[in-house]
Amino acid sequence: MKKIISLILSISVLALLVGCGSKSTVASTDTASSETAAKPKQKLILCTNAEFPPYEYKEGGEYVGIDIECAKLIGEKLNAEIEIMDIAFDSLIPTIMSGKADFAMAGMTVTEDRLKNIDFTHTYQTAVQTIVVPQNSDITSVDDLSDKKIGVQTGTTADIYCSDDFGDEAVERYSKIIDGFQAMKAGKVDACVVDDQVAKAIVAQDGGSFKILSSAYAEEEYAIAVKKGNTELLNKLNNAIDEIKGSGQLLQIVNKYIH
Ligand code: GLN
Numbered sequence: 001m002k003k004i005i006s007l008i009l010s011i012s013v014l015a016l017l018v019g020c021g022s023k024s025t026v027a028s029t030d031t032a033s034s035e036t037a038a039k040p041k042q043k044l045i046l047c048t049n050a051e052f053p054p055y056e057y058k059e060g061g062e063y064v065g066i067d068i069e070c071a072k073l074i075g076e077k078l079n080a081e082i083e084i085m086d087i088a089f090d091s092l093i094p095t096i097m098s099g100k101a102d103f104a105m106a107g108m109t110v111t112e113d114r115l116k117n118i119d120f121t122h123t124y125q126t127a128v129q130t131i132v133v134p135q136n137s138d139i140t141s142v143d144d145l146s147d148k149k150i151g152v153q154t155g156t157t158a159d160i161y162c163s164d165d166f167g168d169e170a171v172e173r174y175s176k177i178i179d180g181f182q183a184m185k186a187g188k189v190d191a192c193v194v195d196d197q198v199a200k201a202i203v204a205q206d207g208g209s210f211k212i213l214s215s216a217y218a219e220e221e222y223a224i225a226v227k228k229g230n231t232e233l234l235n236k237l238n239n240a241i242d243e244i245k246g247s248g249q250l251l252q253i254v255n256k257y258i259h
Pocket of ligand 1: 049052106107108109127153195
């Protein structure tokens with residue numbers, strides 16, 4: 001009888017151990033989560049504003065550009081499927097704050113003010129705010145912009161800097177910067193301020209009406225935005241960014257779009 005009791009006891013101890021063991025395995029698989037290829041892919045919603053070539057734009061109905069390709073590559077590293085939410089630039093931060101999208105990639109500049117509402121990953125690109133004017137304009141630098149009408153995209157750093165430096169009334173805001181360029185063509189604004197690579201892409205596509213001034217307005221750095229306090233995703237994105245920077249994959253994507 002004693003033997004039987006001790007046998008039953010050891011079986012239950014064994015069961016307990018096995019039970020604990022399997023439970024902790026499940027728990028650790030859960031926390032290691034997304035990177036394991038065997039697990040089904042999670043979905044991450046990327047919000048962007050696809051009016052910003054060469055970073056994000058539409059070509060033949062497809063979303064393309066540096067940020068889009070980087071996001072997809074990062075998705076692969078995180079074993080996540082990326083779903084694109086294309087919205088206005090000034091809706092990106094509220095959308096991240098509300099949790100309706102997981103991360104924003106939109107040639108988004110890191111600023112102190114934005115850091116109050118969202119978190120930024122490590123930076124992945126540098127950019128310069130540049131001034132674009134009509135070919136025959138006599139504006140040669142930022143100093144000539146006083147008393148001029150300046151076209152910007154709503155909510156961008158160009159909008160913030162120009163409003164600060166020249167006053168609200170000097171700034172014409174457009175939801176797409178391409179509309180600012182159209183307005184410049186029509187003589188409604190004297191200059192547009194926009195990120196350098198975007199300026200180059202639009203000016204090249206237009207073929208001759210505009211020139212980019214060589215004097216830079218401001219230098220900036222792009223990063224990915226996530227909801228404040230979402231350190232789990234922030235860390236995963238930071239690791240992925242570091243990885244694609246280190247492996248040269250980021251540069252490869254950039255070189256595909258910027259020559
Ligand atoms: N880099 C600028 C900003 O973050 C513009 C970005 C954009 O228009 N997509 O404000």
